[in-house]
Amino acid sequence: LTLANCGLETSPAQSAELLKSEAPLPEAFKVPLPIPPVKMPLRTQAGIDYYRVVQQKASLEILPGLKTEILGYDGLLPGPTFDVRSGRTTVVEQVNHLDVPTAVHLHGGHTPAASDGWPLDLLMPNGEHHEHAGHGGMGGGDVATGSRKYTYPNTQRAATLWYHDHRMDYTAPQVYRGLFGLHLIRDAEEDALPLPGGDREIPLVLADRAFAADGSFLYPAATDGPGVEAKYMEGVIGDVMLVNGAPWPVLEVDAARYRFRILNASNARRFELALDSGPARFVQIGSDGGLLGAPVEHKTLVVAPAERFDVVVDFSAYQPGTEVTLLNKLDSGRAGQVMRFKVMRRAGDDSNVPAKLSSYAAVPEPSGLIHREWRFRRGSANGHQGWTINGKAFDPQKMQASVKLDQYEVWSFVTDVHHPVHIHLAPFQVLRRGGGKPGPYDAGWKDTVDIRPAEVVDVLVRFTAHKGKYLIHCHNLEHEDMAMMAAFETV
Ligand code: C2O
Ligand code: CU
Incomplete structure (x- = not known):
């Protein structure tokens, strides 16, 4: 990116905000919804599960009859799903068989800094000469070549996390090409609930793309010519909706309750999800950071990039044969459709959504806390044009805050346009939105919050256990790559 601090290679550059596919698009609701495979450990030793993932190119048939080259964890899009227990350590050896450097971040993870995917802690491909690998004057990343081990203690409650690339200046193009997957944490509190499970617990990883x-x-x-930069600025939005990597898929369901773990893995697209027919609602049971205290019912669900919503949808009132389409009300035409559910048959269902889901309770805001303001704005700084936080472009050498562990702080996010703001290491609770109460989608522990234009959102955050360098940034990935990111340290 021309606005980047230190790209390692030729700019992947910029273009229009809505990319229109040139490939013929398939008829919707024909492809069955795929489910990403669950990753199996190589071995278990002393209670630690060891995994190995190979980052590699693969040629997948995403659109019928055409091949798409992807960059995938194990060559998959999405990557394999990690399904792990709270408190049980996971060690993932990532092997880079790509031709670009990578950095893996576990989004929502309570992760030691050394494994958090700091954007300059690069994993270089094996066997190639990379002049800039050392990243001399750029803030000193810990660079590995060939493979690198990431340690995740999973010391946190059950939640839907995800992992994705976080390479400095190139997160957006690398995630777009496929470097993302789910990481689910389970615990006893969640196991004890009568929620829908087995094949009635389904991940829905939403991502828009466009195809040549x-x-x-x-x-x-870069070859797209002049004038494209301004549009790229807003983030890249495609016209094909992928769910778990398939375009506009269909899922055959029983007339029963289903649990859907929804992740918006898009670079920049927001969704307002709705069901087009019948009585079903989204009964939200969890947020980014795990179960809510009590369910919250939504007619529509606004999901910004990187947010997760854990919901139960009850199809029991639908006649077999009914088709229910999942829509995105923020768009129209084909881009306004996401996937379809086909109610096939009546079936037994002993699941339930209890009125009390977990011991979660909002922490009352203590008085006299340290208050920090983070202003997310378009701007130029350090010689770069793009997006800034507190007037600065991302500089990995400059800590914008030094935050004491184990203390609550109030952080305020102030924006110009829409920005989904994400903090690494710790989840937060939304205290106020626009001076008033939290919004309908703000319940529970969040790690990403959708800030609307000219809005101020206050959150209560507390970091624990791990000292080191962490990030706060906009999760519109083009904004992130255009330097809308800041480093802070926990001390
Ligand atoms: Cu999902 Cu720092 O990112
Ligand atoms: Cu942004």
């Missing part, structure tokens, strides 16, 4: 005529991903390129 030959089936390859369409993403802005």
Whole structure:
């Protein structure tokens, strides 16, 4: 990116905000919804589960009859799902068989800094010469070549996390090409609930993409010519909706309750999800950071990039044969459709959504806390044009805050336009939105919060256990790459 601090290679550059596919688009609701495979450990030793993931290119048939080259964890899009227990350590050896550096971040993870995917802690591909690997004057990343071990203590409650690339300046193009997957944490509190499970617990990883005529991903390129930068600025939005990697898929369901773990893995697209027919609602049971105290019912669900919503949808009132389409009300036409559920048959269902889901309770705001303001704005700084936080472009050498562990602080996010703001290491609770109460989608522990234009959102946050360098940034990935990120240290 021309606005980047220190790209390692030629700019992947910029282009229009809505990318229109050149490839013929398939008829909707024909492809069955795929479920990403669950990753199995290589071995278990002293209570630690060891995994190995190979980051590699693969050629997948995403659009029927065409091949799309992806960058995938184990060559998959999405990558394999980690399904782990709270408090049980996971060690993942990541092997880079790509031709670009990577950095893996566990989004929502309570992760030691050394494994958090600091954008300069690069994993270089094996066997290639990389002049800039050392990243001399750039803030000193811990660079590994070939493979690198990431340790996740999973010392946190059950929740839907995800992992994705976080390479400095190139997160957006690398996630777009496929480097993302789910990481689920389970615990006894959640196990004890009568929630829908087994094949009635389904991940829905939403991601928009655009495709060139030959089936390859369409993403802005430097060759797109002048004037494209301004549009790329807003983030890249495609016209094809993928769910778990399949375009506009269909899922056959029983007339029963289903639990859907929804992740918006799009670079920049927001969704307002709605069901097009019948009485079903989204009964939200969890947020980014795990179960709510009590369920919250939504007619529509606004999901910004990187947010997760754990919901139960009850199809029991639908006649077999009914088709229910999941819509995105923030768009129209094909881009306004996401996937379809086909109610197939009546079936027994002993699941339930209890009125009390967990011991979660909002922490009352203590008085006299340290208060920090983070202003997310378009701007130029340090010689870069793009997006800034508190007037600064991301500089990995400059800590914008030094935060004491184990103390609550109030952080305020102030924006110009829409920004989904994400903090690493610790979840937070939304205290106030626009001076008033939290919004309908703000319940529970969050790690990403959708800040609307010209809005101020106050959150209560407390970091624990791990000292080191962490990040706060906009999760519109093009904004992030255009330097809308800040480093802070926990001390
Ligand atoms: Cu999901 Cu720092 O990112
Ligand atoms: Cu942003």
